[in-house]
Amino acid sequence: MSLKVGNLIYRGKAKDIYETDDPKKVIVKFRDSITAGDGEKKDEIELKGFYNSLISAKLFEVLEDAGVKTQYIKLITPGYMLSKRLKMIPLEIITRNIAAGSLVRRFPFKPGEEFKLPIVQMDYKSDEYKDPMLNDDIAIAFGLVNKEELKFIRKTTLKINEVLLDFLKSKGILLPDFKIEYGYDPDGNIVLGDEISPDTCRYWDIETCDVLDKDLFRKGETGVIKAYKKVASMILDKNDKKKWNVEI
Ligand SMILES: Nc1ncnc2c1ncn2[C@@H]1O[C@H](COP(=O)(O)OP(=O)(O)O)[C@@H](O)[C@H]1O
Ligand SMILES: [Mg+2]
Structure with a gap:
């Protein structure tokens, strides 16, 4: 897949926002950077951006289907979400x-x-x-x-x-x-x-009461990426995996 990314508009703690050919649209790139405590605790966790983009895309689609207006246009490829440019x-x-x-x-x-x-x-x-x-x-x-x-x-x-x-x-x-x-x-x-x-x-x-989110990182526990992967595997269905060409 060819991915044309324009100039970087903003680099946040976890995502980068890039221009596209269309001034009304941006590409949100989900990075592997993870922070806690107002950025005091920092790390890079391989594949975090990949899973976060898939989870976000799925939940934006669920919300759009329920009539909630969101920035979401599409997930170009895991990690890169085409979105409306918002102020x-x-x-x-x-x-x-x-x-x-x-x-x-x-x-x-x-x-x-x-x-x-x-x-x-x-x-x-x-x-x-x-x-x-x-x-x-x-x-x-x-x-x-x-x-x-x-x-x-x-x-x-x-x-x-x-x-x-x-x-x-x-x-x-x-x-x-x-x-x-x-x-x-x-x-x-x-x-x-x-x-x-x-x-x-x-x-x-719900079954095990396991924490499946950034609290694991905040508390310095292991298994952060395993938890993120588990969320993705629990919420994506067969069609999503086919559409986004991922195996989880
Ligand atoms: N669709 C969008 N258009 C423009 N800016 C956005 C959009 N979605 C999110 N942002 C902004 O992009 C920035 C990057 O995200 P993030 O890395 O989470 O930054 P931060 O460290 O500020 O939380 C955030 O400031 C967020 O408010
Ligand atoms: Mg943020």
Whole structure:
């Protein structure tokens, strides 16, 4: 397959964004770099980008099929996703179904406690300010978004949560929480961007309760790539593997 990649627009901690011939489209390259703790802990894990691109592509397709508008155009080849070029909104929208991570460090929740209603949390995406949690009024005062846009983001996020919870459950995976990012597409609509991978979500195996996400790396445990591979093998079906020419 011939892959024409244009100039590099942005190099993040885990992905590179490249121009294409079309100013409305970019190529998102999923790298093997992995970081935790605001980039303090860093490593390269072979094939991480490969699996993350496949998992993200599959979940974007599931969401598009359920009527959620996303950046996703297609997975050109594993590692490289053709996407709409977005003007990103610097918010990390975190949805929580089960208490874990920073929530149990900052608040008196019991780890593993299930919430009756999902919690939608917003952090300001800023390495300089260390991603502080914010609320609607702060986001609006910053001029990051207006009230209607926040309403749309919350509604869309809850729908994304429902769709992902159902789909992943059918594949044997629990979704304690996940982080997503939105941006404005070239027509000015707010759509889901970035990635939905084990770097940005917690995935637990329903049967074994095994952790299948970046928490393994955060805690310095082994088997990170084995877990990412397992997620890919659990969620991709025969047609996906044929379409993307992969054996997992
Ligand atoms: N479709 C898109 N168009 C433009 N930028 C995007 C798109 N999707 C994601 N981005 C941005 O690309 C950057 C690269 O991703 P990543 O490596 O995760 O960076 P970061 O270290 O900033 O989280 C992020 O800042 C993300 O907001
Ligand atoms: Mg990122």
